[in-house]
Amino acid sequence: MPDPSHHDRVTNTSGAVGSVGDGERKHVVIVGASLAGLRSAEALRAHGFVGRLTIVGDEGSAPYDRPPLSKQYLSGAWGEEKLWLRARGFDELNLDLQLNVRAESLDVASLALSTSTGDIAFDGLVIATGARPRRLPEPLDHGDHAVVRTKAHSDELRDKLRDGAKVVVIGAGFIGAEVAATARCRGCEVTILEAAPLPLERQLGPDMAGVCAGLHERNGVTLHTGVTIVATTAKSVTLADGRSFAADVVVVGVGVQPNIEWLQGSGLTLGNGIECDETCRAAPSIVAVGDVACWPNARYDERARVEHWTNAAEMAEHGAATLLADLNGTPEAALSYMPVPYFWSDQYATKIQFLGRVGGFDEVRVVAGAADSGKLLALYRRGDRVVGALGLSMPRHVMAYRRLLLENASWREALASVPVAKAPGA
Amino acid sequence: MKIVVDFDKCQSNALCMSAAPEVFEVRDDGYLYILQENPGEEMRAKVEEAVRLCPTQAITIE
Ligand SMILES: Cc1cc2nc3c(=O)[nH]c(=O)nc-3n(C[C@H](O)[C@H](O)[C@H](O)COP(=O)(O)OP(=O)(O)OC[C@H]3O[C@@H](n4cnc5c(N)ncnc54)[C@H](O)[C@@H]3O)c2cc1C
Ligand code: SF4
Numbered sequence: 001m002p003d004p005s006h007h008d009r010v011t012n013t014s015g016a017v018g019s020v021g022d023g024e025r026k027h028v029v030i031v032g033a034s035l036a037g038l039r040s041a042e043a044l045r046a047h048g049f050v051g052r053l054t055i056v057g058d059e060g061s062a063p064y065d066r067p068p069l070s071k072q073y074l075s076g077a078w079g080e081e082k083l084w085l086r087a088r089g090f091d092e093l094n095l096d097l098q099l100n101v102r103a104e105s106l107d108v109a110s111l112a113l114s115t116s117t118g119d120i121a122f123d124g125l126v127i128a129t130g131a132r133p134r135r136l137p138e139p140l141d142h143g144d145h146a147v148v149r150t151k152a153h154s155d156e157l158r159d160k161l162r163d164g165a166k167v168v169v170i171g172a173g174f175i176g177a178e179v180a181a182t183a184r185c186r187g188c189e190v191t192i193l194e195a196a197p198l199p200l201e202r203q204l205g206p207d208m209a210g211v212c213a214g215l216h217e218r219n220g221v222t223l224h225t226g227v228t229i230v231a232t233t234a235k236s237v238t239l240a241d242g243r244s245f246a247a248d249v250v251v252v253g254v255g256v257q258p259n260i261e262w263l264q265g266s267g268l269t270l271g272n273g274i275e276c277d278e279t280c281r282a283a284p285s286i287v288a289v290g291d292v293a294c295w296p297n298a299r300y301d302e303r304a305r306v307e308h309w310t311n312a313a314e315m316a317e318h319g320a321a322t323l324l325a326d327l328n329g330t331p332e333a334a335l336s337y338m339p340v341p342y343f344w345s346d347q348y349a350t351k352i353q354f355l356g357r358v359g360g361f362d363e364v365r366v367v368a369g370a371a372d373s374g375k376l377l378a379l380y381r382r383g384d385r386v387v388g389a390l391g392l393s394m395p396r397h398v399m400a401y402r403r404l405l406l407e408n409a410s411w412r413e414a415l416a417s418v419p420v421a422k423a424p425g426a
Numbered sequence: 427m428k429i430v431v432d433f434d435k436c437q438s439n440a441l442c443m444s445a446a447p448e449v450f451e452v453r454d455d456g457y458l459y460i461l462q463e464n465p466g467e468e469m470r471a472k473v474e475e476a477v478r479l480c481p482t483q484a485i486t487i488e
């Protein structure tokens with residue numbers, strides 16, 4: 001647990017929680033005390049909300065950040081002091097942070113939330129319950145397989161990533177790839193087993209996914225693709241072709257699923273997460289943000305759930321504005337949420353950064369660097385528009401495209417601002 | 427307004443630079459340089475955006 005100064009206002013609640021907002025003052029409840037939940041609270045206050053604010057979260061620890069859990073925190077390079085979200089504490093937000101409290105059900109019609117410690121009435125609700133690791137289907141699922149979503153998961157796994165340990169990672173998505181890279185850096189012997197013919201193809205398109213897959217071999221990690229797993233034990237994985245892999249630890253990274261079961265029967269529309277309108281609204285005075293929320297992003301003509309850090313932060317800000325519009329009786333003032341999504345992944349010494357969306361792209365062009373140099377900048381075209389920019393260890397250059405992507409720039413404009421030699425790309 | 431960056435946390439990913447290029451620059455050597463440690467108030471909105479975008483919360487405004 002962190003130093004108490006990190007969470008002065010944290011109440012480790014065991015008793016029932018206060019009810020309706022007092023008189024004029026509205027009560028907003030946020031469910032989920034992680035990135036999207038905290039950013040919602042910050043944005044509500046920043047937008048001038050002076051009513052009561054309660055955050056309910058089912059984890060016991062003070063809120064922390066997840067990306068380091070498969071990178072610097074898992075490797076041991078960072079201690080827990082670098083994980084805390086809002087290391088400066090919660091005083092200035094003037095809120096009631098209830099940890100270890102689980103939201104159990106919601107009734108949209110009566111604006112009532114039931115939690116593990118009692119019922120809470122609210123005027124406005126932010127749902128930010130995120131996602132949890134998907135497990136292997138029965139009978140392949142095994143309680144001893146490691147996953148990485150929480151701080152406790154990362155602590156547990158780190159102990160097993162000893163020099164020389166054999167590690168089998170199932171799934172070569174971002175988390176699997178990062179765990180593999182971190183395990184390799186700690187001196188483990190690492191094998192990745194991936195069902196798809198090419199990992200990350202959906203996120204990056206085939207050519208660039210191929211470049212990223214190549215990082216594993218180059219760093220001494222074996223990647224088997226197109227495999228079918230037919231049996232597992234705590235310490236082994238067997239494939240349909242008869243090959244078997246022994247391991248000191250098996251790590252499963254086969255994606256995540258949104259935490260929506262508690263909302264069954266609530267009156268909200270559930271599908272691929274909580275289905276929202278283009279303003280992040282799930283119902284009047286109820287918004288959903290972060291990994292749990294699905295919404296139509298008009299910029300790309302697609303309805304999607306985005307499972308990345310920056311979206312959780314940006315969507316929380318947007319959702320707060322929508323919620324305040326509803327609470328002020330001006331729902332029509334809510335704006336469409338149309339971000340240029342961003343994600344990064346650190347694998348071995350390579351910094352992968354992607355801005356935009358690849359869905360339905362017509363062409364990808366490497367405009368600087370080269371695959372074998374470890375540094376590369378690639379642009380994605382759809383029609384006559386630039387829709388994505390990928391950088392491998394070229395941060396200043398890839399980030400220079402953020403503005404062009406926000407402006408829905410043309411392909412021609414994008415090519416015109418390609419960095420030449422050492423000239424800045426900004 | 428004074429800009430403080432925790433360089434132990436900074437990952438040089440240049441998100442801050444995309445929000446406020448007048449203040450933050452990640453160079454080809456892979457390091458972040460602060461171009462103005464005490465930017466004027468007219469830069470506040472951009473710097474606050476940089477603070478929010480920074481994935482490691484490495485930037486604070488004092
Ligand atoms: C190991 C790892 C590495 C990552 N690396 C990157 C990266 O490099 N780049 C990137 O862009 N993104 C990365 N991400 C993704 C990023 O961390 C997530 O997008 C982000 O955490 C989403 O925030 P969230 O608040 O929406 O959801 P979450 O962080 O999942 O938080 C949801 C919270 O709600 C709680 N909760 C759930 N149900 C209930 C309930 N019924 N009642 C009360 N509380 C509840 C959960 O316990 C949790 O605390 C990574 C994620 C992980 C796990
Ligand atoms: S956004 Fe944060 S981590 Fe990235 S370069 Fe700027 S200060 Fe460093």
